[in-house]
Amino acid sequence: MNDSDIEHKLATRCIHAGDTVDAATGAVMPAIATSTIYRQSAFNEPGEHIYARASNPTRDALERCVAELESGVRGLAFASGMAATANVLELLDAGDHMIAPTSIYGGSLRLFRQVRTRTSALEFSFVDFSDPANVEQAIKSNTRLIWIETPTNPLLNIIDIEATAALARAHDILIAVDNTFATPCVQRPLEAGCDIVMHSTTKYLGGHSDALGGLIVVADEQLGKQLASLRSAVGGVAGPFDAYLVLRGIKTLALRMERHQANAMTVAKWLADRPQAERVYYPGLDEHPRHEIATRQMDGYGGVVSxxxxxxxxxxxxxxxALRVFTLAESLGGVESLVGHPATMSHSSLPAEERAKLGITDNLIRLSVGIEHVDDLLADLDLALDM
Ligand SMILES: Cc1ncc(COP(=O)(O)O)c(C=O)c1O
Structure with a gap:
């Protein structure tokens, strides 16, 4: 949409953001541009596109769309969520220090601890973000980045985005938020003062479990330029087919999130009353220790229940x-309900003693609640709990 447009609601922006109508042909959906190369009109006169690692029209359309939804100035699409995260880390120099929560997506922890400490000599402090004093105490003279994820995978911890952003700003440290679980329909960290938002678009943004991808959105042009240049150097870009699928998925994001969240709330409340469930993790439940913060910073509570x-x-x-409607599979955020066992699946790269310390026990189950009719989901869970 143009700057002159009035501010539309997010559900409208999901459909129109990024101005994807092709000016040349009027095509409402952008073409999937497969060419990797672009002709120069004359010597030393390159056009808008040069080579697909630097830019591609389909990818550009997706990037404009998500940048607008996240209230940022620039989006960058990647081949996976992990490629997006890795690109953010390319901002740092060897020996720089980063602070992250103790319990986040296992793949991010693996990248931080098993790869970047070795290959980039990055230093990490992993702290409990429920007390801002822990974060403040962890700040050192070489701290360059605070990385958060909220709600967290798989324990649905909630981190106060505004308070953490204020802390980062006071110390002149960049702050990045993995917004995969919430999506821009539910929370927009750049509006709360953060510098970078990251997504695994493989999840809710794509929404149909058929495209792997990642995205970062930034609030500052200069930072966007720097990250784009790093992406060009490292090369983990999204392909045009995947970019198209994510763009198409986003058209229904607001509608899907409404149903995901309504179903997840019903499932969480229902589970909380089942004797077979020892404990339910869902930020929408009154008894969630960070329920008030979630209510303040989110529009709904997301679609994942553990x-x-x-x-x-x-x-x-x-x-x-025993489950028949919930599919036992990795990942989350697709239209279909999925069930996962973090100890042997998403968080299997963490040592067993550490998983236990974090609360990722062998009997922890993660549900990605889909958009099926909720009665069928409850009936499925009911049957399986009685096995
Ligand atoms: C919160 C979160 N961040 C990042 C990722 C990584 O994304 P991808 O699998 O697209 O690389 C995942 C994947 O499960 C995730 O759940």
């Missing part, structure tokens, strides 16, 4: 194998 099943691996296996 719970601790009474019993051990035997009970977990029986439950997982």
């Amino acid at each position: 719970f601790v099943l009474r019993g051990g691996l035997g009970e977990v296996g029986a439950f997982l194998n």
Whole structure:
């Protein structure tokens, strides 16, 4: 949409953001531009596009769209969420220090701890963000980046975005937020003072479990230029087919998130009343320790619910194998309901003792609540819990 347009609601912007109508042909959806190369009109006169690692029209359309939805100035699309995260780390120099929460997506922890400490000599402090004093105490003279994720995967911890952004700003430290679980329909960290938003578009933005991708959006042009130049150097860009699928997925994002969130709330409340569920993690429940912060900074509480099943691996296996509507699979955020076992799936790269310390026990189950009819989801869970 043009600057002159009045401010539309997010559900409208999901459909129109990024001005994707092709000016030359009037095509409402952008073409999937497959060419990797672009002719120069004359010597030393390159056009808008030069080479697909630097830019591609389909990818550009997706980047404009998400930049607008996240209230940023520039978006950059990547081949995966991890490629997007890795590109943010390219901002740092060897020996720089980063602060991150103890419990976030296992793949991010693996990149930070098992790869970048070794290959980039980055230093990390992992702290409990529920007390801002922990974060402040962890700040050192070489701290360059605070990385947060909220709600966190898989325990649905909530981090106060505004307070953490204020702290980062006071110390002149960049702050990046993995907004995968919330999406811009639910929270927009750049509006709360953050510098960088990251997404695994493989999840809700794509929404149909058929495209792997990642995105970063920034609030500052200069930072955007720097990250684009780093992406060009490192090369983890999104391909045009995947960019198209994510762009198409975003058209229904607001509608899907409404249903994901309504279903997740119903499932969480229902589970909380089941004797087989020892504990339910969902920020929408009054008893969630950070419920008030979630209510303040989110528009809804997301579509993921985790719970601790009474019993051990035997009970977990029986439950997982009995489900018929929930599919046992990695990932989350697709239209279909998925069930995951973090200890052996998303967080298997963490040592067992550390998982236990974080609360990622062997009987923790993560549900990505889809957009099916909620009665069918409850009936499925009910049958499986009785196994
Ligand atoms: C919160 C979060 N961030 C990042 C990622 C990584 O994204 P991708 O799998 O697209 O590389 C995931 C994947 O599960 C995730 O859940």
